[in-house]
Each structure stands twice: as structure tokens, then as C-alpha cells.
Amino acid sequence: MKNRILYTTTVMFIAVVILQVSCATPKYVTEKSGAQLWGESCVRCHNIASPATFSDVQWDVAVKHMEFRAQLTKEEAEKIVEFLKSAN
């Protein structure tokens, strides 16, 4: 009986750890700043406009469109928008 409880507890603990690790945002995303992601992603297809080119609202729209084109994750797109707005 005691063994069974220990076994169940251990399995549950491992399951929780695996779930947490697999659902976490990948490290390569969390470590990069918005400026870094902007410099790497947005030059792939065209010249990059300076952050001052557009207003905050315009950047929201532009990056929403480019999030799809550039295959960015939501986290990456949010960081880029944050950077573009902060440099305005």
C-alpha cells in the first residue's frame, strides 16, 4: 500500500515536471530582446523602416501583418512591437 502511494506520487510529480517544461516558451525566444528580433527578422525581405516611421497604432497593424509573413511567434511579435513603440 505504501509503495503504491509512493509510486503514484512519483509518477504524478514527473508528469507535472514534463508538462511544465514542454509548455514553457523556448529559451531562444525568451533570451532575445525586441531589438534583436527586429534586426534579425524584419530585414529578411525588405529594408527596415526606422521605429520613428510609424505611430504606435500603425506599428500594431504592420507587425500584425508581418507576424504572419515572417512566421513569428506571438511572443516574438509582442517584443518587436514593444521595441518599435518604445523607440518612437
Ligand code: HEC
Ligand atoms: C517573409 C517576408 C517578410 C518579412 C520577414 C517581413 N516583411 Fe514586412 N513586408 C513584406 C512584404 C511582401 C511587404 C509588402 C506587402 C504588404 O504590405 O503586405 C511588407 C511590408 C511591410 C511594411 C510596409 C507597410 C506600409 O504600409 O508601407 C512594413 C512597415 C513592414 N513590412 C514591417 C515589417 C516588420 C516590422 C517586420 C519584422 C517583424 C517585417 N516587415 C518582416 C514581407 C516581409
